[in-house]
Amino acid sequence: MSVEYPFTVATFYKFITEKKLKAAKCDNCGSVLLPPKPMCTTCFSVNLKWIDVNNTGKLLSYTVIHVAPEQFQSMVPYIVGIIEFDGGLRLPGIIKDVTSEQIEIGMKLKIDFDETTSDNWPKWNRYFFRLA
Numbered sequence: 001m002s003v004e005y006p007f008t009v010a011t012f013y014k015f016i017t018e019k020k021l022k023a024a025k026c027d028n029c030g031s032v033l034l035p036p037k038p039m040c041t042t043c044f045s046v047n048l049k050w051i052d053v054n055n056t057g058k059l060l061s062y063t064v065i066h067v068a069p070e071q072f073q074s075m076v077p078y079i080v081g082i083i084e085f086d087g088g089l090r091l092p093g094i095i096k097d098v099t100s101e102q103i104e105i106g107m108k109l110k111i112d113f114d115e116t117t118s119d120n121w122p123k124w125n126r127y128f129f130r131l132a
C-alpha cells in the first residue's frame with residue numbers, strides 16, 4: 001500500500017490535476033475500481049495498486065441539463081453523460097464541444113482536463129469529455 005497515494009477520491013483528483021486518469025486495481029481478484037475506493041468492492045482486499053486508464057471511450061447515456069447548480073449555471077444548457085472506457089470502466093462527467101443536436105449514444109469521446117480550478121472547496125482541477 002502506498003502512503004503517499006491513498007486509494008481515495010482526493011488522490012484521484014490529485015492525478016486529474018496532473019492530467020492523468022487513474023483507477024485502483026485489486027491485486028487479489030483483479031477488479032478495477034473507478035472512482036477508487038480504499039477497499040476492493042468484490043473481495044474486500046486492501047491490496048490495491050494504481051493503474052492508468054485508457055483516455056478514450058464511448059458514450060453510454062446522457063442528459064441535457066437546463067437547470068444546474070449555481071456554479072454550473074453559466075454553462076446551461078450542457079450535457080452530462082456516462083462514458084465507458086475501453087476495458088469496461090465507466091465514469092460520469094460533463095461533455096463539452098458537443099451540442100444536443102450532435103450528441104449520439106456510442107459516439108467516441110475522450111477525457112480532457114480543465115486548467116481552471118473551482119473557487120469552491122475542494123480546489124481540484126476537473127475533467128470533462130470531448131470528441132475523440
Ligand SMILES: [Zn+2]
Binds near residue numbers: 026031041
Ligand atoms: Zn478484489
